[in-house]
Amino acid sequence: MKQEYTPEELARLHKELYDILAEIVRVCDACNIPYFIQGGTAIGAFFEQSILPWDDDIDLGLTRENYNRFIKEAPALLGKDYFLQWPGSEPHTPYYFAKVMKRNTLFVEEDFEHLQMEKGIFVDVFPFDKVPDNQRLQKIHRVVCNFFNCCFMGKEIWMWNHIRKPQIKKPHSNRGFIPCFFNWLVDVTLPKMTIYRILSALQGMFNKRQTTYYNMVLMKRDHISVASIENPQRVPFGNLTVWAPSDLETYLRHHYPRLRRYIPKEEQMNHRPVYLSFDSSEIPTKA
Numbered sequence: 001m002k003q004e005y006t007p008e009e010l011a012r013l014h015k016e017l018y019d020i021l022a023e024i025v026r027v028c029d030a031c032n033i034p035y036f037i038q039g040g041t042a043i044g045a046f047f048e049q050s051i052l053p054w055d056d057d058i059d060l061g062l063t064r065e066n067y068n069r070f071i072k073e074a075p076a077l078l079g080k081d082y083f084l085q086w087p088g089s090e091p092h093t094p095y096y097f098a099k100v101m102k103r104n105t106l107f108v109e110e111d112f113e114h115l116q117m118e119k120g121i122f123v124d125v126f127p128f129d130k131v132p133d134n135q136r137l138q139k140i141h142r143v144v145c146n147f148f149n150c151c152f153m154g155k156e157i158w159m160w161n162h163i164r165k166p167q168i169k170k171p172h173s174n175r176g177f178i179p180c181f182f183n184w185l186v187d188v189t190l191p192k193m194t195i196y197r198i199l200s201a202l203q204g205m206f207n208k209r210q211t212t213y214y215n216m217v218l219m220k221r222d223h224i225s226v227a228s229i230e231n232p233q234r235v236p237f238g239n240l241t242v243w244a245p246s247d248l249e250t251y252l253r254h255h256y257p258r259l260r261r262y263i264p265k266e267e268q269m270n271h272r273p274v275y276l277s278f279d280s281s282e283i284p285t286k287a
Helices: 007-031 039-047 064-077 135-154 177-189 192-203 226-230 248-255
Strands: 059-063 082-085 098-102 106-108 122-131 213-215 233-237 240-244 275-277
Touching: 007 064, 007 098, 007 122, 007 240, 039 059, 039 233, 039 240, 039 248, 059 064, 064 082, 064 098, 064 122, 122 135, 122 192, 135 177, 135 192, 213 226, 226 248
Parallel strands: 059 122
Antiparallel strands: 082 098, 098 122, 106 275, 122 213, 233 240
């Protein structure tokens, strides 16, 4: 059974997350790089003006152009206590997106425990790309991008039941033998960064077109209107004021059809790691 956070751990974790977010906001403001809160972070801002009481991460989005500027310019501006992890700075990351991490902390997720990479407390930074309005084309776009994302992750960790021995305790069961075979074929043929460049190009292939929505592409529901991102609003979040999509409730109700303020405990989701430490020189807590 997965161990839950203690109230003291969550309080300390939230403080660290706010610190990382404040550093990202400082860098984005210095570079004039627009960003926006999204996902569970946007829910927290909408209902609580803070991180949700049980949540343990912060999610930011940037349009592809601004994301590319961020990963290029942020490393030189981030304080010495922070590290920008993305495929260009961390060869063994299984993530196509970026994380800003607090150095000398530990947040070790079970599936990725064995990977030789930085594993600090982090804030996720996602690239958002335009998606086609045509539903059929949108689905094809999503399926193809998800395939290459699986190829990208498969270079570091095999998460499925077919072709290779799974490297996680609970392999994902949503992929059959044939997609796993082609996943493996790409992995043995192409270097990891080549797969990353293909995935990024595919995600952004509609960015120069007039469309209605941005999305992380890999997600079916995570649509935010172009107008809502291009005309953001300032909202309170903890002790900060951050940028959010202008029509925040519309976005949230599209992404979370059962959106409500009070969620039963059994539906409260987080990512309690196997190791958590706010000072990695100390012995970390294991779940």
